[in-house]
Amino acid sequence: xxxxxxxxxxxxxxxxxxxxxxxxxxxxxxxxxxxxxxxxxxxxxxxxxxxxxxxxxxxxxxxxxxxxxxxxxxxxxxxxxxxxxxxxxxxxxxxxxxxxxxxxxxxxxxxxxxxxxxxxxxxxxxxxxxxxxxxxxxxxxxxxxxxxxxxxxxxxxxxxxxxxxxxxxxxxxxxxxxxxxxxxxxxxxxxxxxxxxxxxxxxxxxxxxxxxxxxxxxxxxxxxxxxxxxxxxxxxxxxxxxxxxxxxxxxxxxxxxxxxxxxxxxxxxxxxxxxxxxxxxxxxxxxxxxxxxxxxxxxxxxxxxxxxxxxxxxxxxxx
Amino acid sequence: xxxxxxxxxxxxxxxxxxxxxxxxxxxxxxxxxxxxxxxxxxxxxxxxxxxxxxxxxxxxxxxxxxxxxxxxxxxxxxxxxxxxxxxxxxxxxx
Numbered sequence: 001x002x003x004x005x006x007x008x009x010x011x012x013x014x015x016x017x018x019x020x021x022x023x024x025x026x027x028x029x030x031x032x033x034x035x036x037x038x039x040x041x042x043x044x045x046x047x048x049x050x051x052x053x054x055x056x057x058x059x060x061x062x063x064x065x066x067x068x069x070x071x072x073x074x075x076x077x078x079x080x081x082x083x084x085x086x087x088x089x090x091x092x093x094x095x096x097x098x099x100x101x102x103x104x105x106x107x108x109x110x111x112x113x114x115x116x117x118x119x120x121x122x123x124x125x126x127x128x129x130x131x132x133x134x135x136x137x138x139x140x141x142x143x144x145x146x147x148x149x150x151x152x153x154x155x156x157x158x159x160x161x162x163x164x165x166x167x168x169x170x171x172x173x174x175x176x177x178x179x180x181x182x183x184x185x186x187x188x189x190x191x192x193x194x195x196x197x198x199x200x201x202x203x204x205x206x207x208x209x210x211x212x213x214x215x216x217x218x219x220x221x222x223x224x225x226x227x228x229x230x231x232x233x234x235x236x237x238x239x240x241x242x243x244x245x246x247x248x249x250x251x252x253x254x255x256x257x258x259x260x261x262x263x264x265x266x267x268x269x270x271x272x273x274x275x276x277x278x279x280x281x282x283x284x285x286x287x288x289x290x291x292x293x294x295x296x297x298x299x300x301x302x303x304x305x306x307x308x309x310x311x312x313x314x315x316x317x318x319x
Numbered sequence: 320x321x322x323x324x325x326x327x328x329x330x331x332x333x334x335x336x337x338x339x340x341x342x343x344x345x346x347x348x349x350x351x352x353x354x355x356x357x358x359x360x361x362x363x364x365x366x367x368x369x370x371x372x373x374x375x376x377x378x379x380x381x382x383x384x385x386x387x388x389x390x391x392x393x394x395x396x397x398x399x400x401x402x403x404x405x406x407x408x409x410x411x412x413x
Contacts, residue, residue: 045340050331058403074403087332102403231405251408255346272335273347276405295382296349296389297407302329307337314341317359 012036022311036316044259044308045269046245049288051301052089053082056291058232060115061279062106062145065286065305069110069123070279073291074100075299081128083110084288084303093127102141102277103155103201104188104235107169108148116144116153116169123148133173137165141185143201145235145281146193152177152214154198157185162204166219168193178218182210186230188244190281195239197222197260200247202230207249211265213239223264227256234280234289236306243268243284243306246292248276253295257306259284273302284308321357322413324378325370326350339364346413349385352378354412379412 004027005011013019013028022039029036056073063069066086072078077098082089097119107114113123118138120131135153142156142163149171156163164179180198187201187208194216201208209228212219229247236243242260246253255270271289277299278292287306294300322344327334328351335345343356343364353370355361365372373381389407396404 043341045337047337047340048329048331048334075400100403248405251405252410253405269340270346272340272345293404294349295407295410296385297393297404298349298389303331305337312341313338315338315360 018313022313024311027316037313038316039311040314042309042312043269044257044285044306046257046271046289046304046306048272049084049303049305050088051303052290053091053301054080055299055301056080056279057277057293057299058100058102059279059291060101060106061104061234061290062108062113062281063110065282065288067110068281068288068290069106069113070290071095071106071115071128072099072101073279074277081123084290086305089303095121095128096130097121102186102231103143104190104233104279104281105142105144105153106279106281107144107146107151112148114148114151114169116151117142120169120174135167135174136176137163137167139163139165143187143189143198145189145191145196150193152189152193152196154180154189154214155184155187155201157204160204162202166214180219181212181221182208184208184210184230186232188233188235190235190237190242190244191239197239197242199244200225200229200233211260225258225265226267227254227258229254229256229276231276232278232292233276234278234287236280236282236287237284241284243282243287245271245280245289245306246275246278253293259308268308271304273300273304275300275302282306322375323355323357323361323365324373324375324412325353325355325365326373326378326381327353327365327368327370334368335364344413348378348382348412349389350381352381352412354378375412382412383409
């Protein structure tokens with residue numbers, strides 16, 4: 001401590017709880033836990049959250065870490081719908097048509113949500129309503145993201161036919177848009193209607209590491225994932241600051257997480273529990289990943305929460 | 320880095336925290352098996368979750384048993400159900 005004061009000009013603060021509004025390099029002694037702590041540059045990590053109210057995979061998922069929503073799902077064609085407030089899952093009114101989807105799919109918020117797999121349903125914060133307009137191309141395992149009134153949906157398959165179709169939603173109807181460059185199903189997407197990334201998936205012959213960027217008009221290939229995978233990755237963020245996690249690739253349920261900076265993908269900290277068919281959304285700094293199929297082929301209720309703060313707290317030890 | 324092995328039931332929130340994930344390696348596996356980085360943070364976490372210590376061989380046997388059960392269940396599914404799943408495959412714990 002004498003050395004610290006000599007170097008820094010002040011002693012290490014002795015506080016009963018960790019300070020708020022941390023600055024990188026800040027050091028303090030937490031008298032409650034009896035630990036010396038410091039604020040360092042933030043590194044993303046997944047922490048455990050509370051389980052969903054049931055065991056599910058292949059769900060529709062959208063929203064944020066503290067206002068998230070999952071609906072439908074396997075192993076049956078579930079009608080369940082539930083919200084997450086960052087602490088607990090709460091069952092809300094069911095969707096009208098039970099179904100599951102093997103890709104990242106779902107748009108909007110817990111007060112204005114949207115799911116789509118041929119039929120479209122909209123959530124108003126209380127209940128789900130069938131929207132009369134069907135998609136132009138009936139298929140499963142398609143991905144999509146955006147808002148309840150402005151969504152882009154892409155990819156998917158119908159049996160052995162893997163598709164390049166893209167459709168946009170204006171709140172009332174689906175319109176065909178320019179095709180993907182690479183046919184894929186079971187991929188995931190992030191971003192908004194006018195600026196999205198479609199990533200990973202299965203081509204019909206192999207797991208894909210491809211990523212394509214949508215500029216509102218057309219798709220352009222961008223840097224590949226480090227680890228190709230398919231089947232409902234958790235996702236979050238934007239085309240300039242994105243996040244994907246989990247999936248299935250190389251014969252394994254993956255925990256791999258990657259972040260996208262608009263140019264390239266970077267490996268980040270893994271999920272604690274590797275799995276595919278998980279649902280989730282959020283931002284690149286705060287997202288949720290819920291449910292999925294684990295390495296013993298069981299669906300799970302497990303939730304994990306992603307945090308990548310600018311600054312993080314570490315405990316300093318001498319051992 | 321060597322790892323330690325234990326079984327523990329994931330109770331949800333704060334079973335493992337962001338800070339703990341930054342302090343030591345942690346991965347969860349079938350049978351509530353956890354592989355934990357071998358440092359004092361990992362040791363503290365095992366204490367926190369009342370983990371039951373296992374040898375690597377014991378932990379691997381639990382995981383193998385869960386995967387074998389999953390394989391049996393998968394093989395009994397209809398072709399339609401199998402198409403929605405991937406047959407589980409044994410793997411070595413890190």
